[in-house]
Amino acid sequence: MHNAQKQYELINQGDEGLESSSQLDKNYILHLYEDMLLGRNFEDMCAQMYYRGKMFGFVHLYNGQEAVSTGVIKAMRESDYVCSTYRDHVHALSKGVSPRAVMAELFGKETGCSRGRGGSMHIFSAPHNFLGGFAFIGEGIPVALGAAFQSLYKQQVLGSQSDLNVTAVFFGDGTSNNGQFFECLNMAVLWKLPVIFVIENNQWAIGMAHHRASSTPEIYKKAAAFGLPGIEVDGMDVLEVNSVAQKAIARARAGQGPTLIEALTYRFRGHSLADPDELRSKQEKEAWINRDPIKRLKSHILKSQIADEVTIDDINKKIKIQIDDAINFALTSPDPDTRDLYKYIFAD
Ligand SMILES: Cc1ncc(C[n+]2csc(CCOP(=O)(O)OP(=O)(O)O)c2C)c(N)n1
Numbered sequence: 405m406h407n408a409q410k411q412y413e414l415i416n417q418g419d420e421g422l423e424s425s426s427q428l429d430k431n432y433i434l435h436l437y438e439d440m441l442l443g444r445n446f447e448d449m450c451a452q453m454y455y456r457g458k459m460f461g462f463v464h465l466y467n468g469q470e471a472v473s474t475g476v477i478k479a480m481r482e483s484d485y486v487c488s489t490y491r492d493h494v495h496a497l498s499k500g501v502s503p504r505a506v507m508a509e510l511f512g513k514e515t516g517c518s519r520g521r522g523g524s525m526h527i528f529s530a531p532h533n534f535l536g537g538f539a540f541i542g543e544g545i546p547v548a549l550g551a552a553f554q555s556l557y558k559q560q561v562l563g564s565q566s567d568l569n570v571t572a573v574f575f576g577d578g579t580s581n582n583g584q585f586f587e588c589l590n591m592a593v594l595w596k597l598p599v600i601f602v603i604e605n606n607q608w609a610i611g612m613a614h615h616r617a618s619s620t621p622e623i624y625k626k627a628a629a630f631g632l633p634g635i636e637v638d639g640m641d642v643l644e645v646n647s648v649a650q651k652a653i654a655r656a657r658a659g660q661g662p663t664l665i666e667a668l669t670y671r672f673r674g675h676s677l678a679d680p681d682e683l684r685s686k687q688e689k690e691a692w693i694n695r696d697p698i699k700r701l702k703s704h705i706l707k708s709q710i711a712d713e714v715t716i717d718d719i720n721k722k723i724k725i726q727i728d729d730a731i732n733f734a735l736t737s738p739d740p741d742t743r744d745l746y747k748y749i750f751a752d
Pocket residue numbers: 491539540541575576577578579580604606608609610675
């Protein structure tokens with residue numbers, strides 16, 4: 405996986421999207437496809453398990469938005485940081501947290517990545533530099549700034565010779581109307597922090613249409629007021645997202661400061677599994693579902709003869725095995741011991 409990433413970093417990138425990807429490493433494209441498929445299948449299984457009563461509280465699924473997680477996070481290194489939202493399962497999977505550890509967390513089991521104490525909205529994994537999982541909107545943005553600041557501090561003040569680590573923070577269109585976003589844009593530019601603001605503009609904040617809630621619905625344009633690059637990208641095209649992310653990451657790593665990426669995307673399910681999803685029109689949903697990022701990449705792979713149906717099918721089978729394994733692991737894992745109720749509340 406890391407090799408495919410390294411190879412890719414060396415390749416000259418075009419930014420015209422799916423059609424221009426012929427020079428991209430084929431294994432890397434299949435790696436992106438596999439990651440998106442893992443996210444989709446994982447979330448579909450979550451829905452099944454939720455309705456069978458295996459999960460508690462709110463569960464927000466990521467179906468439809470996979471190209472954003474995969475495109476950005478697969479362009480990053482293992483040592484880089486990611487901050488997410490309550491729609492966090494798939495970001496964690498892309499960052500390398502195992503499906504077992506995420507599923508067990510959703511089941512509230514001791515083997516979960518947050519020891520079963522967090523649940524769906526609080527996926528966290530220190531070994532993967534995956535900093536959450538936040539229930540409050542916008543909460544991850546200042547945390548991401550802190551992660552980016554410590555990376556710069558290590559280099560500039562403590563004299564570290566290693567490359568700057570980059571932090572990507574994901575959040576929604578609705579969240580971009582929140583004050584923390586603007587404060588953090590200001591500070592990130594002022595201190596040239598190695599951070600990427602990734603706005604997943606899925607057009608809705610629960611039942612509020614984005615164009616009804618924002619003074620300037622084109623969120624990327626707001627970057628200009630703070631002096632950082634603001635880039636709009638087709639969030640249903642993983643190769644385009646990946647190309648834009650590669651450039652933003654290279655810029656951040658070189659100490660040139662932050663970038664704002666607005667990815668235009670759509671969630672294929674309701675806001676959460678408790679949402680009957682009655683406010684969005686059938687036509688709107690269908691138009692976006694027709695642009696399904698996984699189907700698009702699959703047809704590109706076949707059309708460009710990057711791989712054949714057999715290879716695609718093998719990836720499918722591999723993912724299904726992984727998901728079944730995650731479910732069995734979560735089902736058979738122990739609940740936290742009630743005697744450990746106060747464990748992990750304070751640092752040892
Ligand atoms: C500080 C805070 N205020 C309000 C809420 C309630 N809330 C939960 S999700 C949400 C909408 C967020 O929409 P968006 O940022 O577009 O993300 P999406 O759900 O579309 O991914 C709101 C207002 C919250 N979680 N936190």
